[in-house]
Amino acid sequence: MTTALRIGFVTGATPDKWARHWRARRREPLELVPVTESDQLDGVRDGSLDMALVRLPVDREGLHCVRLYDEAQVAVASRDHVLAAADEEVTTDDLVDEQLVRPHPSGWTPAAEQLDWPTMTEQEAIETVAAGTGVVILPMSVARLHQRKDVVSRVVTDLEPTTVALVWLVERDDEVTQAFVGVTKGRTANTSR
Template identity: 35%
Template sequence: MDVDLRKLRYFVAVAEELHFGRAARALDIAQPVLSRQIRALEEDLRARLLLRDKRGTTLTPAGEQLLADARPLLANADALRRRVGRAARGADRFTVGSLPGLAVSAPIRELASRHPGLTVDVVRTGWDDQTDVVHDGRVDVSFVRLPVDRHGLQVRPLTTEPRVVVLPVGHRLAARKSVSITDLAHEHLVRDPAAAPEWRDVATGVRAGSRHARTDVRTVEERLEHVASGAGVVVLPLSVATFHSRPDLTHVPIGDIGPDHVCLVWDASRRSPLIHEFAAIAEERHRSLETT
């Protein structure tokens, strides 16, 4: 039996909303059409996926299993569509992913100058999707900051830079020329502690089993808002702290913490000459900057 991806998309919309009306509006289809498609999917799979009553819509155990399996299946289908589209366009377009704060214009200009007919695009990424854009085919290469999951990726180290702690201007450590990681042991970290294992190893709250890190704050801007409000501190690469500078915050070097690592990554299964050419250009550019 072949599974209809369109019906799967309809099902995921309903499963996430748990409301047929809202799902139909999000999909821009009529609610009766959506209901028929869900019934058809249940008939295809010979399983009841959703229960509807006056209290609302709920998932059955089979529906919960299908939702868990459908999300990666649909993501892979979207990635396949993008990769095929990229191949159909030929070698006239190259897309680079980059986090804010990274200087990537020089290697991009160099690649474009070598290939006058090539269009080079840039996609801004975030901390949470810096490798997703490679896996799903949105970009050819992506500039990332470690740590990342290296599975399925080719990783080319480029450069390192110091890490700093970002603090409110009135913080007790704000006037210091530098701090040590132990100075931050009692602070709340507005970031996943896995991103700063040195802090995690000394943090009194983590060692005591209480939560001293915010893992639900996703973007740099959100983290800085929490820092400015006095909810904690955040450890960032120097260039990121500088890029997002604001008058109510300051940053202080951390003297005994390892540097941030910037790398270029791409899908390890790809053999594109443009990818390897761009990687060589980026590596040479960063090497020349380090020697000047």
């Protein structure tokens, strides 16, 4: 029996299209494994995953990394929050007096003195802002995944987009790995590298 190709995917990444193309072209089974952003590299580094769809930045030492797509960042707040009155977009200037219930990965912080929040998942952060406390900035796909009727999300136009990439160990650069890279890059069954 052929060993399954195990691909981790971070919250918000959408590997379904690539999995369908893989299964239509290849005999090797494919197993998709959800991972959190905090442990997105662990399985690749310890060998329990062959590859992973991760959200950059990551420590790339010993890894191949192929950027796949960028994604807008959104501010999520309670439907009763002043942010709800904004059209579809805001800037960090619009958020300067806000409490971030979860630190932003870029290190950007509003000018307002920030409270010391406990560590929380994306879902917990959205539940917190739904209760009317602060805002959270997340990749658009993550905000959509945890969408609720009592929150709104607005694109933050002056924050750099987040990037989803495919990573794998340098020493695992075999034909099967390159075949999956090809699928993510849009190569057809008849395209060569």
